[in-house]
Amino acid sequence: MTDANSAGVIAGGFRAGGLRVEAKALARVLGIQPPRGLQEKRVTDADETEATLAWDALSDLLAQSGVAPKGLAKLFVASQDAAGTAAVLVDVLGDDSLDVVTAPGDAQSSASALATALHQAQTSEGPVAFVAVQATTRYDPSVTVEAAAMMEDGAGAVALLVGADAAVQSTGHKNSHGKRALAQVRKELNGGAEDAAGLSQVAAAVLPEKRRGLERSLGNLPLAPYSADRLGALGAAGPPAALLQMLAQSKPGQQVALLVPDAERVQALTFQVQEVPRVRSPEAALQDPSVQVTGETALHVARTWQENAHAEPRGAYVPYPIFAGQNPARLRLSGQKCLGCSRLLFPPRERCPGCAGADFESHRFKGEGSVYSVTKIGTGGAPGEFAPLQSARGAYGVAVVELAEGPRVAAMLTGPALDGSGVKIGDPVRLVMRLLYVQEGRPRYSFKALPFAP
Amino acid sequence: MTARRVALVGAGMSRFGVGGKSAAGLFAESFEELRSGLAGMPGVSDGDDADPAVAFLRAHLGEAFVGSLSFGGAQLGNPAALFLEHVGLAGVSARRVENACASGGFALRDAVNAVASGKTELALAAGVEVMNDVPDRHKRYWLGVSGDTEWERTAGLTFPGVYALMAARHMHEYGTTKEQLAAVAVKNHANGALNPKAQFQKEVDEKRVVSAPAVCDPLGLFDCCSTTDGAAMVLVASEKLAGDLMQEPVWVAGSGASTDALAIHDRERLTEIPATARAKEAALQDAERGGFSLGIEDVDLAEVHDCFTIAELMAVEGLGFCGLGEGGAFTKSGATRRDSGNGPAVNPSGGLKAKGHPLGATGVAQAVEVYRQLTGQADKRQVRDARVALTHNVGGSGATCAVHLFQRGDA
Numbered sequence: 001m002t003d004a005n006s007a008g009v010i011a012g013g014f015r016a017g018g019l020r021v022e023a024k025a026l027a028r029v030l031g032i033q034p035p036r037g038l039q040e041k042r043v044t045d046a047d048e049t050e051a052t053l054a055w056d057a058l059s060d061l062l063a064q065s066g067v068a069p070k071g072l073a074k075l076f077v078a079s080q081d082a083a084g085t086a087a088v089l090v091d092v093l094g095d096d097s098l099d100v101v102t103a104p105g106d107a108q109s110s111a112s113a114l115a116t117a118l119h120q121a122q123t124s125e126g127p128v129a130f131v132a133v134q135a136t137t138r139y140d141p142s143v144t145v146e147a148a149a150m151m152e153d154g155a156g157a158v159a160l161l162v163g164a165d166a167a168v169q170s171t172g173h174k175n176s177h178g179k180r181a182l183a184q185v186r187k188e189l190n191g192g193a194e195d196a197a198g199l200s201q202v203a204a205a206v207l208p209e210k211r212r213g214l215e216r217s218l219g220n221l222p223l224a225p226y227s228a229d230r231l232g233a234l235g236a237a238g239p240p241a242a243l244l245q246m247l248a249q250s251k252p253g254q255q256v257a258l259l260v261p262d263a264e265r266v267q268a269l270t271f272q273v274q275e276v277p278r279v280r281s282p283e284a285a286l287q288d289p290s291v292q293v294t295g296e297t298a299l300h301v302a303r304t305w306q307e308n309a310h311a312e313p314r315g316a317y318v319p320y321p322i323f324a325g326q327n328p329a330r331l332r333l334s335g336q337k338c339l340g341c342s343r344l345l346f347p348p349r350e351r352c353p354g355c356a357g358a359d360f361e362s363h364r365f366k367g368e369g370s371v372y373s374v375t376k377i378g379t380g381g382a383p384g385e386f387a388p389l390q391s392a393r394g395a396y397g398v399a400v401v402e403l404a405e406g407p408r409v410a411a412m413l414t415g416p417a418l419d420g421s422g423v424k425i426g427d428p429v430r431l432v433m434r435l436l437y438v439q440e441g442r443p444r445y446s447f448k449a450l451p452f453a454p
Numbered sequence: 455m456t457a458r459r460v461a462l463v464g465a466g467m468s469r470f471g472v473g474g475k476s477a478a479g480l481f482a483e484s485f486e487e488l489r490s491g492l493a494g495m496p497g498v499s500d501g502d503d504a505d506p507a508v509a510f511l512r513a514h515l516g517e518a519f520v521g522s523l524s525f526g527g528a529q530l531g532n533p534a535a536l537f538l539e540h541v542g543l544a545g546v547s548a549r550r551v552e553n554a555c556a557s558g559g560f561a562l563r564d565a566v567n568a569v570a571s572g573k574t575e576l577a578l579a580a581g582v583e584v585m586n587d588v589p590d591r592h593k594r595y596w597l598g599v600s601g602d603t604e605w606e607r608t609a610g611l612t613f614p615g616v617y618a619l620m621a622a623r624h625m626h627e628y629g630t631t632k633e634q635l636a637a638v639a640v641k642n643h644a645n646g647a648l649n650p651k652a653q654f655q656k657e658v659d660e661k662r663v664v665s666a667p668a669v670c671d672p673l674g675l676f677d678c679c680s681t682t683d684g685a686a687m688v689l690v691a692s693e694k695l696a697g698d699l700m701q702e703p704v705w706v707a708g709s710g711a712s713t714d715a716l717a718i719h720d721r722e723r724l725t726e727i728p729a730t731a732r733a734k735e736a737a738l739q740d741a742e743r744g745g746f747s748l749g750i751e752d753v754d755l756a757e758v759h760d761c762f763t764i765a766e767l768m769a770v771e772g773l774g775f776c777g778l779g780e781g782g783a784f785t786k787s788g789a790t791r792r793d794s795g796n797g798p799a800v801n802p803s804g805g806l807k808a809k810g811h812p813l814g815a816t817g818v819a820q821a822v823e824v825y826r827q828l829t830g831q832a833d834k835r836q837v838r839d840a841r842v843a844l845t846h847n848v849g850g851s852g853a854t855c856a857v858h859l860f861q862r863g864d865a
Contacts, residue, residue, distance in 0.1 A: 316595070316603035326604070347605050353715065373626070373724055375618035376671040377610060383598045384591055386610045398610050400619055400719050408719040410609035420671070425626045436608055446608060 007121035007128075008166030008271060011065050012244045012279040015056040016231065017136060017155025018045035018415060020290045021298040029295035030147045037208025041154040041232030042290065044137040046301045046392035047414055047434040049443060050079050051088035053157035054133040055433050058089065061129065061159040064278065069332075070095045073126030076117045078103040078110035078236040079133045088445060089131070092331045092433060103236070107205065110236035111260040111267045114160070115173040118269070121162040133157035134235035139305035139438040150302065152207065154232025156282065158240040167277035168247055171255070174268040181266040182217050189257055189268060199270075200254035203246035204261065205238030214261065224249070224256075227282050241282045247273070248281035289416045297392070304392040305438040313385065313439055323444055330446040331433055333367050335407065336360035346407040367431035367447070369403040374413070376420030385437045395419045401429055401449050412436070414448035428454050459744055460569040461696035461703035462860070463495075463576075464488045464689035465825035467818075470810035471653040472586045473683045477528060480685035480812075481520075481537040481582050488687055489541075497698040508542050514695065516574025518548035519564040521557030521581035522814035525596045526588040537582065546578075551814075554600035555761060557581060558686070558817025559711070559847025559856030565690040566709045566858070575695045580687035581815035593681060600850045602717035614678055614762065616718055616851040618670035621764035623724040625672060627779065630767065632672060634782030636663035638763040639676045641791055642801050646808025648835040653682050653810030677763040682810030686819035704828045707746040707842075708859040710736025716853045725779070727765075727852035730772030734846075737857040748859055750774040754840040755799040755827055757820035759848040759855075760807050769846055770800060773857075792837055798844075799837045802827065817847035817856060828862040 020040055027034035044053065054077070062069060075098055077086040082102035090098055103113035110132045117130040136155045138145065145153075176184040189199055201224040206214055208229045215223055224246035234241055243258045250256055250273045260267040293301070326347070328334035335346030340357030346365055351358050376397050382390035390396055397413035397420025414434045417423045429449040436444045466488030468480045475483065492498055492507040499506040520534040529536055534548035551561040558581030565579035585593065597613055606616065624630045640660055646652040658676060666674040696703040712732035715721050721728065734750070741748045750773060758773070760766035767781030775798055776784035784790070789797030803809045803823035806816060824843040826832045843860040 316598045316601075316607045318604055318608065322604070353720065373619040373623040375615050375622060375673075376668070377612060377615050378668055378670070381612055381614060381669055382610065383594055383607065383612060387591075389610070396610055398615055398619070400623075400724065410606050410611055410717065410719045412610045425622065436610075444608075 006170045007118055007162055007164050008169040009247065009277055010161040010163055010166045011061060011277060012158065012160040012247070013057050013061045013064065014241060014244055014280055014282045014285040015053050015060070015157045016042040016282065016285050016288065016290070017053065018048055018290055019043045019298060019301065020292045021295060025295035026298055027151060029299055030151055032147050032151055035152060035207050035209050037229050038152070038232065039229045041230065042156060043298050043302065044135045044155040045291070045418060046137065046304050046389050047418065047448065048135065048155070049137055049435050050081055050085040050133045050135040051445065052434050053135055053155060054079070054085050054089060054131045054159070055092050057157040057159035058129060058131050060280070061161055065127070065161050067127050067161070069093045071127065072098060072129050073124045074099045074101065074120065074128045076101045076103065076113050076128070076130040078105070078113045078131070080104065080235065085133060091327050094328065094332050106235050107238050107260055108262060108265055108267065111239045111258070111269065114240060115267070115269055117162050118170040122164060124163065128162050130160040130162055130240070131157065132237045132240050134237045136302050137305065138302060139309045139443060141306050141309060150299070152233040154234055156231060156234045156237045156241060158237050158244060160240060167273070167275045169272045169274060170269065171272050172270040176266050177264060182261055185259070185266045185268045186218050189270070199257060201246055201250065201256045202259050203242040203256065204259040205234060205242040207233055227286060230286055231282060244279050245281040245283055247277055248279050248283065250276055252276065291416045301392045304388045308388045309438040310441050316383070320440065320442060333365040333431060333447065335363050335365055337363040344405050344407055346403065346409055365403055365405055369401045369429055369431070371423060371425050371427045371429055371449070372400040372402040372408055373425060374399040374420065374423050385439060389437065393419045397423055399423065399429065399449050401431070411447055411449040413451070415450045417451050423451055427451050458570045458572060459693040460566050460690050460706045461693065461700070462688050462706060462821065462825045463691040463696050463699045463703070464492045465687070465822040466491065467651055467686035467822045468684050469651050470682050470684035470812060475683065477522070477533065477582050477584045477685070478537055478540040480584065480683060481580065482540050484580070484685040484687050485541040488689065492689070495699045511543060514576040515543065515546050515578060516576060517565065517568045518546050518578040518580065519551050519561035520548065521551045521561035521817060522583055523552060523554060523557060523596065523600070524550070525583050525585050525813060526592065528584060528587065537580070553854040554849035555759070555811070555813050556817055556847045556849030556854040556856055557814040558819065559845065559858070560817070560854065562688065562818055562821055562858060563709050563711055563856050566706050569690050569692050575692045577690045578687060579690055579818055579821070580685065581818035582685035583812035583814045584683045585681040585812060586683050606717045606719070612670070613851065614670040614673055617762040617764055618673045619718065620724045620768065621672050621762070624764060624767065627725055628782065630782040632664050633660060634786045635677055635763040635767065636660045637786040638760060638766040639663045639807055641785070642760060642805040642807040645792055645802050645835055646804025649804045649809055652804040652808050653680060654804070654808045673762060673764070679761050679806040679811040682812040684810055684812035684815045684819070686815045686822045688818060688821045688825060702863040704825055705746070705861045706858060707744060707748055707861045708737040708739070708741030710734060710738070710740055711854070711856040712736065713854050714852055716850065718851050725768070726772050727768055727848060727855065729852050729855035730769060730846065730848065730857070733855040733857040734773050737859050741859050746859070746861060748842060748861065752842045753798045753844045754842050755802055755824070755837045756844040756846065757803060757805070757823050758800055758846040760801055760805040761811060761848070763807070765848065766800065766805065773844065773846060792835060802832065802835050802837050817845070820845035820847060821858065824860050828860060
């Protein structure tokens with residue numbers, strides 16, 4: 001399925017989990033040997049999930065590409081919980097009519113979905129986004145994860161904008177099964193009917209210990225650098241992450257391939273680089289602020305919500321339908337402008353507290369502001385529904401945020417400052433989507449305040 | 455129309471603390487103190503009734519208002535009837551009044567209004583709360599339901615958290631220090647040490663307060679009040695009835711109340727509780743209508759809502775005992791100590807901080823202390839020559855506030 005005029009990758013971005021754990025420290029807690037070459041990895045913080053990582057990556061991509069939240073023609077989501085994650089993304093985008101394709105599963109289904117996205121983008125009437133994500137925070141008690149996976153799995157999300165007139169054109173998708181699949185693909189890439197003689201680079205999302213073996217199998221073709229030693233295995237997000245890192249270092253005119261091998265199957269996606277695309281590679285994203293945690297903390301955070309997801313509500317209870325009704329405000333910062341006195345209101349309300357008018361137009365807040373006041377809720381002080389979060393990180397911070405447009409709102413802190421440390425009145429913050437808590441088996445999302453350096 | 459004057463003619467409270475008594479049991483304990491005080495009054499012990507005080511109440515009591523959050527949920531519905539039945543007063547019109555921690559102050563206001571309106575000659579304002587009969591996580595549930603549940607609470611906030619946000623902002627804007635906050639705890643614990651009904655009757659020093667474990671930065675353990683079981687009640691009488699009972703009535707000179715946005719982020723400022731200033735102004739105006747010529751500078755003692763140390767600083771500022779932002783220095787200077795002589799004695803009972811804070815009972819217990827002080831029955835913690843007093847009761851983080859002014863004898 002090669003097409004000279006095929007679509008390709010226009011832009012791409014990557015987000016890593018907010019916590020960093022050393023492989024040795026985690027291996028000690030799990031009582032197993034770490035994979036060779038894995039130095040450390042990124043895992044999800046206690047308020048990060050597939051959906052929050054995916055949205056972080058996707059929202060960055062949309063902002064950088066100048067695509068409006070409702071401007072996508074199609075969205076592909078590849079992850080373990082692709083349907084759940086896609087549902088949250090649709091809520092955040094506020095686009096109920098968006099055409100969504102979900103690819104539940106691992107790297108292979110992610111690669112297939114990417115190939116499909118590239119194919120369908122040729123005929124699509126608007127921009128197509130492909131999002132692949134893996135999280136390590138778990139809230140489903142029925143999911144048991146063996147120690148080896150706990151050891152290897154990292155957290156990250158990739159978002160790609162695909163379409164026609166791309167900087168990087170898709171030139172093919174090969175798919176081989178069976179024991180000789182790798183040899184078959186290698187042969188096709190190197191000397192088959194198609195012209196692959198000029199193949200410059202091959203990317204694959206493999207952990208360092210398997211890297212050399214793969215290179216040997218490929219006839220000593222060196223793999224493009226990929227930061228698996230600091231990311232861990234990223235499941236569905238692995239292949240597009242490796243692709244992004246390769247594309248970031250590519251040169252115009254190069255032919256490159258993404259290889260996705262496992263025991264039974266090998267897929268290869270080939271591309272022609274017309275120009276170096278606008279991508280934020282994993283290598284660059286690893287420079288984002290993160291928090292180093294101990295092996296114990298990493299494991300505790302991963303299981304934080306699992307043990308509490310189905311506990312009876314212990315807090316000031318907001319019924320789910322009421323909560324979900326607030327999604328436009330919580331996820332999209334949709335507030336009001338009073339038509340009587342022009343006052344901007346957030347969160348939304350029935351009547352204007354200023355002029356008591358009831359005529360509003362909706363107003364979407366940008367989500368930037370500053371800390372008006374801040375505190376830190378420590379041991380024993382958390383309401384029941386937040387007790388798992390508090391125990392995961394020792395404390396959590398809460399701020400009153402003054403939005404740039406005027407209104408103030410209470411918001412939990414997130415990111416490296418989740419535990420409330422180092423945040424002062426006046427610090428700039430941005431509202432981002434994070435997990436509030438898991439109740440009745442359902443994750444609830446809202447805005448939280450992420451401090452940033454202006 | 456000139457309002458009818460009303461007066462306090464009796465008061466009682468249970469021991470505050472962790473008692474193991476039921477709400478009805480605590481109500482009965484506080485009633486016993488009120489009953490024995492009433493029994494000795496002229497105009498009460500006049501027949502051959504087995505219990506003249508109860509007979510008097512059965513004859514005159516027209517309304518009862520019981521402040522309670524019904525914390526823990528032991529008797530959520532219809533508790534007022536149960537309480538009155540337990541003290542032999544079944545039959546009296548009664549209801550529960552709920553405004554979170556200001557339930558008691560609003561029960562008092564309702565009793566005052568009932569008598570002032572002329573509908574009854576005698577009304578009971580009571581409050582009761584049992585907080586220590588449930589496990590900690592259950593307590594946190596109840597402590598969390600009086601704030602804004604949809605936006606404030608889902609940001610992970612608690613009451614200590616909300617007051618900590620106020621404290622942080624107060625420190626930021628005015629340079630208020632932890633030592634100034636600690637001065638509230640040191641003073642109120644010193645007063646509580648002289649109050650045999652107080653939950654905590656031990657003094658603490660500044661070092662211990664400042665170095666206590668953090669609850670919500672910048673507030674530490676000693677910046678926060680405790681959870682308390684307790685009950686309190688006062689009798690509110692018409693001028694005519696009060697004149698029969700007491701030579702020098704304790705007038706309820708003024709009553710004022712106000713509300714505000716429930717969530718703190720919806721308030722214009724975090725460094726003050728606007729409902730406090732509004733309720734105070736309303737109380738002063740009410741006093742003026744009643745023919746009392748009172749200003750805030752006349753107040754000899756004030757029982758203010760010090761659920762957290764920062765709350766007392768905001769209270770003394772909001773009530774006008776000092777300027778905005780000056781509460782820290784004013785308190786640290788000792789001006790509000792019981793014996794300072796250059797400011798009102800603030801929380802001579804020990805306040806919520808040392809006396810304890812059984813939510814619904816607190817606003818009424820403040821009036822009990824005022825009654826004791828203005829009738830010269832406050833023993834070791836007596837404020838000398840006390841003539842004018844004020845109570846200030848706040849619900850939640852300032853969504854409700856009731857302020858009352860009292861005066862002994864005529865001006």
